[in-house]
Amino acid sequence: MSAESSNKTGLDALEKRLSEDLSLLELPAKSWVPARQYNGAPVRDVVVIGGGMCGLAATAKLILSGIDNVVAYDAAPAGLEGPWVTFARMETLRSPKTLHGPALGLPQLTFRAWFTAQWGAEAWASLDKIPKNQWMDYLIWYRQVLALPVRNNVRMTGISAAGDLIALDLDGAESSRVYTRHLVLATGRSGLGGFAVPEFLQGVDRSLWSHSADDIDFTALRGKRLAVIGAGASSMDNAAAALESGAGSVDLLIRRKEMPRINKMTGIGSQGVVHGMHLLPDAWKWKFVDYTNTTQTPPPRSSTLRVSRHANARFLLNCGIKTVNEEAGELLIDTTQGPLRYDFLVAATGFTNDFNGRPEFAAIAPHIRTWADGRYTPEMGAPRPGMLASPDLGPGFEFRERISGSCPMLAKIHCFNDAAMLTHGKVSGDIPAVSAGADRLVRGIASALFADDVDTHFASLVAYDIPELLGDEWTDSTPQLQKDNAL
Template identity: 40%
Template sequence: MSRAARFLPPERDTKMSTLQQLQEDVERSFRWSAPLPPNWVPETPGADHDAVIVGGGQTGVAIVYGLRRLGITRVKAIDQAPEGEAGIWTTTARMNLLRTSKFLPGPEYGNPLLSFRAWFETQHGAAAFDALTRIARTDWAAYLAWYQRTVGVQVQHGTRLLDIEALENGLLRLHLEADGRLHTETTRKLVLATGFGGGGEDNIPAAIRALPKPLWAHTSEHIDFTLLKGKTVGIVGAGPSAFDAAGVALENGARAVHLFSRRGEIHHQPESPPGAAPGPFPPARQPGAMEHFHRLPDGVRWRYHLLGKGAGASTPIDSIDRATAFENFHIHLNTTARTLETDGDKVHIQIGDEPFALDFVIAGTGFRIDLASRPELSLIVDDIALWKDRYTPRPGEEYPEAGLYPYLGEGFEFTEKIPGQAPYLANIHCYNWAAALSSGKNLSDVPSMPELPRLLSGISRGLFFADLDHHADRITAKGGAGADPSVYAKAVWPLRRNTTAA
């Protein structure tokens, strides 16, 4: 065998599936990369884990793998959903295509063989990827399942976090419910990777909340759309989730769908043609701006968030086309459902002079941030600093809802409302939608993946400096026995001189 041939990858087995081939390539990339560091975090008496990740979706899995790559291995991930249903992609997400660019980085941490593109092109070819407008939701869900298996991250499903209790020794006692049984576990670090609703609750207009529950649902809930066949459905809201719900209802045979928007127009994204290269970033999302956003002055971050208040969520054109393709889909602009009345199993809404009778109402009205609404935070919420505790907006820039966002630190950790009163908060990292004001990004979605290294660094930094004495002793410890001089003794001068002269 030639010298060059020894470095060539082995020939492919034509009977091997394309994903098996990719799996071999990934494993080879792991072998060719530097070995993962061993765990360097010393065991802490009384601690079951060094970190617990609440959330087993795309973000939670990526966090566990990322910590392992840093040498932090005593980590546990939990999720209240059954296996296969963590996150939104197989449950409440209803879009046909992701709303973001196919070129965005995912959870691959710089290894292209772990990327969606590698997974997709291996099965369908480069031309198929080039032809994509955006990634299909079902493909993304399948990719994430493959990614989790490939990086070997385990998630304990069917486990709900009930309470967080701060202990005097600095640990966090987690009150958990798993398969109907209550128990506690302790951890040094806690990450709340709990998605869009993890920092608050569904934003439900009072008029809808007052209806009997069998007559309405929020888009974040599981909805059996087959039951809407032949029904007249009203959807309140005009963002992406509202249009996606409309599309699914129509595809399942709804008699009519009426979408009510309080705005005078539908805010939608311009569509790029299939195969188009990524377009230019908006000014606020330039790589430099987004990388350092969390270090911007509070006033700049506040004003950026305020800009989004009036813009509304942008809906992809394909989601709009999906619904408007049906002649029994109707958009009502400049409407507000202030009052809804029920008559038996009907919901009546008055729009101007025209009444509508609905069989079911869907609230596509997003989420609201309010840590006080999260039952698992009830024991600690009064200690957490909010933006209203740290920043007073200029006249004309008041935004009470934004004042309820947590004021986070460098590594997404909670900060103290009263300095020195709750140091344990530095060990709780809020990596969900509630971090949007502090970070400038809607964490938990695909575009926020580049923020993971900052979270991982914050966790690592906190663990390291909490054990500073241990690490200082280890770093400054004297080495073992000196090197054996016999290895080089024959060349030491003047012995070598005398030997040479002889």
Template identity: 40%
Template sequence: MTALDALAERVRRELELTAYPRPQWLTSRQHDGEPVVDVLIVGGGQAGLTVAFALKRRAITNTVILESAPAGAEGPWTTYAAMHTLRTPKGLTGPDQGLPALTPESWYRAAHGDDAWEAIQFIPKEHWQDYLVWFRAATEPRMRNDVAVTGIRDAGDGVLEVSHTGGRTFARRVVLATGMAGNGEWSVPPVIRAALPPQRYVHTGAPVDFRRFAGQRVGVLGGGASAFDYGASALEHGAASVDLFYRRAQVPRVNPFRWMEFYAFGAHFPDLPDEDKWKFTVQFARTNQPPPQQTWYRCTRWDTFAWHTAADWSAVRMDGDEIVVRAGADEFRFDAVISGTGPNVDLAARPELRDLAGRVAVWADRFTAPAGWEDNSLLGYPYLGPGFEFTERDRGSAPWLSRVHDFTYGARLSMGLNGNMNSGLGAGGRRLADALSRALFLEDRHRLFASYQDYDVAELVDLGRPADRVGMS
């Protein structure tokens, strides 16, 4: 028996040991002559797998994950992520939902050995993808790959109709687990998009063949870790030079995520008053996070790498075959540009959310920032309920929106650490699974009460005396 075989047996045993209570409490339903799943999860990466397993632990098993990517290629890890390792320290947990045999450490030690685990600080991204593939096999969610969701609408009778490239599926609840761009799209600033033909720039949220940069002068806008990773990858594939531009006056040195990684913050951020949620999120935007140290060295080891602070791009133009960028008081000339500017939040930009977009409440509808804490970039974030559910812009106009739960980057203002961050999978997955369980239980309360009234399984089956009784003296 291999170490991974032994670990799989441990998983099965731990699931048995922690399976109480066991009864399946939900019943199958139909709508329009078709079966209804209790929860449909859009996205089969780390967030979707975490939610499916957390639901399974609550005996909610009539679920399905729809994932647009082929099996084994879910998420960014083997597609567009250009880092060498995760940025979260190796001791992270979350998908496991507290089951020791399912933790990344347990898998890594079984797959690569104790010495290999002790030797690393961060898990290599390809190994993380391997872990997620193994996690899927170990937890056995019902999942369909190569299926893209195209729409979500109210079907009546407490059911949603989810349209997708494989047909349609009816569901009582829908979870969006579509990652960083799950509430919008990767954002290329207008200063780039309006000035350059599409073949002259790329975004860090798109797969790239970095050999395209061989021999080229590359300009990178953005100071996040992905911007550094893409710049380093360009240099490693023969770029003549890379210049990276910060809008900030100084390079961030402190990572606020490390402060956030304690249980209460992840579990109870959603319970904060709105003003506190807003201030935490604005403060994060003001400080941001640095690239990991090894990512910084990955770039600065090259003499042909330079970084520039307080250097936002005010103008971009073509001059013949050269790209001319004005940053501050200076002009720079490049052959190609990388936009490391992250995602925006715009529900209408997502095909599956276009029917919902104008009906969903956003923070601009519910909140006015106190003086000194204004940040217009946050106003379009969805204003979520305590279980990650969408809320109505006009109260009473579309109550079915509460059946759609947002476990993506767009949830961060309402919910804090959540499904698009490794450090948010544990607490976020538990809160979401509990919210779904609560909602389904409350909806089924009348059926459950009738079932309770009809329950007649006797435990006391013999009203006689035991055959081996001892007489009283």
């Protein structure tokens, strides 16, 4: 469905209904957080880093909850936030079209309402999966219709303490230092780290390989021999993009002996999982995540068929990589199936939670408590490195200190991204439960803000003096009662 063929009148009507619903629910709630300054500079209640889906949901929930001194920053230009039209190379989302995503319990804010307002119920019924570019169009509308304060082309370069506040250094369209009481890191799949790069690629010339989340010029690979590592959705999408751009051949190098086929977590998806996972004992959290990581999530059927329909694509199973070396401008890859030669390689190897490699987190990284710092015990199962590196978060997604008292501001920095999954479940990265995640996050921030200002709120209670009764609503009968009793 193109924007040109959409029904502008229908969208206007939807936006009117949304406005009416917000009014009926008295949303946004009235502002209630006392304003603060630091050395004459204004202080934000919350700064959100990231203007993608999670950042938008968090920002919207904060404002709807009456915490309106908020701003979100994103390093990308407007309309390019998140993966949808950048490194996400699938054709459609894998999530069912009916999921309400970041709608925060507001029916008129759902993708379905946005879609049917423009193209009608019949078009909705015939829609299979949501095209990824259309999902981005919906998120752009979401931001606009709620008038969310997102500022683009701004990168956070540093975090430091300023008394009981957090100081953020910004670069780009805004080069300044801003102060905030709470910080939300809605940084998506990359979480707190970045690309996960296998050891066998360390030191290999970057002109010969890319990570699947890089900006890859697939047209430059026309006629080339290409290897793609992995059997997940990202590997399929990148392989398909290369094939469709004219790659000479594409081999998927798959370590497993069989392709994963069953999407386990989707199969047990429920409100119990959404609201109950984060309250489970640690051993159960580890067991769930360890099992799903071990069984692995399969790529979507449509993505796999998108690759296999090309005669010049090969699925090489039980093909583990031993070494990768450059030889005469080519890649010589030694595998468990023997040596293979390629012109280029794409590593669809995911992301890491190792925040020590990110300069903007340098001041806090050494102090962040992870699951390796005592939360994990050997009785839980195998010590998976990626899981051990997950941050040990509090109930409002706040970081915890590795050593008590070493970095107090961590309690006001919230990890609302994929790195939170082991502690909180899948509520801060994927479409299905992002509204529940935003609600949990904002409840935590709201309670912390209220507690920090409790003296001010109590003083407001004492000072409030607008009467509801004016004194003329009744007559005091006590004098007459006393007179009658005296007779």
